[in-house]
Amino acid sequence: MDIQQAVNIGPKLSADLRKEGIETLETLQSLGVGEAWFRLQAVAPERDCTHTCLALGGAIRGIRWTLLSEEEKKNILREVQDASSGD
Structure with a gap:
């Protein structure tokens, strides 16, 4: 699926993702958040x-980010923190 068609991904975010070669939802899913x-x-x-x-x-999971549970939100932010620290 084209990245802009994914939930939560608008024109500006999709343009920035494309600059890094993330053009499909499948690519986003394989990379992880x-x-x-x-x-x-x-x-x-x-x-x-945030x-x-x-x-x-949320896009990776196929749901609006506002509908993520608190636990899912914490897990997403932890994954980003871990990736940023090189863990």
């Missing part, structure tokens, strides 16, 4: 961390 966030920061360091990370995590 941590690696996708790491790559996204290379082209758009000004992006808001909301964008949750949007990516």
